[in-house]
Amino acid sequence: MKQLTPVATPPSYIDIFEGIRDKKNILARTALAVAEAAIRSRFSDYETRLAANTLQGMPDSALGGIRTELRSCYGPNVGMKALKKAIKEAQPKGRLIWCPFCGATTPGSHDHYLPAEKFPEFAAHALNLVPSCTRCNSTKDDDWLHAGARQYLHFYRDTIPVVPYLTVAITSDPVARAIAANFAVQQAGMSDASWALLETHFRKLKLIELYDSYSNDLLNSVLRSARSYINAGGPSAASFLANEAQDDANLYGDYGWRAVLLRGMSVHPHLNQWIAWL
Ligand SMILES: [Zn+2]
Known part of the structure; x- marks a missing residue:
């Protein structure tokens, strides 16, 4: 169980997102472009909070009105395929043979650390996409926070102390x-x-x-x-x-x-x- 390496920047995470957005159909693209300033602000907040270990205080999303368009950015499109490839290639060879969450099975999916249902704007944020097996992904699901405390390791953020735990x-x-x-x-x-x-x-x-x-x-x-x-x-x-x-x-x-x-x-x-x- 080891920390993962975040996708390198540049391009910034918001630029990666906007690259995905710009390949969407005109209706989705327009709806997302209208909310550009709000999405940029949320991306910046995510990155600041992850670095400061205050992700647990992330305010609720105010972008529910374009939830469908935001979540569709995670779908099968060229930009998302490239992002998933970049996430894989950022890791040392062999690290992703096993799911980072459990270390026991093959990581065939990506967990949205902040659940996409509640935080649709992070559906295509590189730091919110953690390779995961389907078992860990479905177990965690929306259950990331309880009584103000994060419930699962965030593998781009949390280091696991080198002690015999x-x-x-x-x-x-x-x-x-x-x-x-x-x-x-x-x-x-x-x-x-x-x-x-x-x-x-x-x-x-x-x-x-x-x-x-x-x-x-x-x-x-x-x-x-x-x-x-x-x-x-x-x-x-x-x-x-x-x-x-x-x-x-x-x-x-x-x-x-x-x-x-x-x-x-x-x-x-x-x-x-x-x-x-x-
Ligand atoms: Zn797993």
């Missing part, structure tokens, strides 16, 4: 030859504000349950790879897993769930026994 306990049953991983999330010395945001992000997206469930397949496939590595003359399963953990950590953070699991396996006293069970 995610832990795993790996247990095995020699009779059933079964291995299970149980994850937990903890404050681990991060500030109360960082923890509050991370905790709601994990709880609302049910990430611990997701990791516990997905780790079954990962455990087995990684143990098979480790066995192949040893059979091909590799020094040890532990070194194989430690290297795999480091590769994953480089892309998704030291405490992404895969890195935590692979590292936990690499130092586990029963590792070689598990491989013998395969």
Whole structure:
């Protein structure tokens, strides 16, 4: 779970939006052009608030009258296609193999961090479009704010402290030859504000349950790879897993769930026994 890189400017985010707008049909284009000053002001407000971490205080939209035209800018058009490509290309290679929100599935959609239903003017703002899997996108939906506090990490804004916030306990049953991983999330010395945001992000997206469930397949496939590595003359399963953990950590953070699991396996006293069970 790591911060994403925002699309580089210039062109400014409002210029990107207006490029999309200018490809719309004459009716939509005209309606949007009439509101140009108001949209520009809102874009500026979004960018200022994101930088200052005051996005949670964003006033309601006053542009509901052109909601349809604003939201249509997110539709299948050349400009939006180019923006989505730019978002992808701004990231280090491999970062978007997994959804930034969960780190567990393929990001096949874009979440509108400020929901497009309530904030239609940000439907095509580059900083409001966060690559996401459909599960995270539909779970988050309009639920971004509660009692004045943001509920989910904003991956262009929030840094995840490099502290061991995610832990795993790996247990095995020699009779059933079964291995299970149980994850937990903890404050681990991060500030109360960082923890509050991370905790709601994990709880609302049910990430611990997701990791516990997905780790079954990962455990087995990684143990098979480790066995192949040893059979091909590799020094040890532990070194194989430690290297795999480091590769994953480089892309998704030291405490992404895969890195935590692979590292936990690499130092586990029963590792070689598990491989013998395969
Ligand atoms: Zn996801």
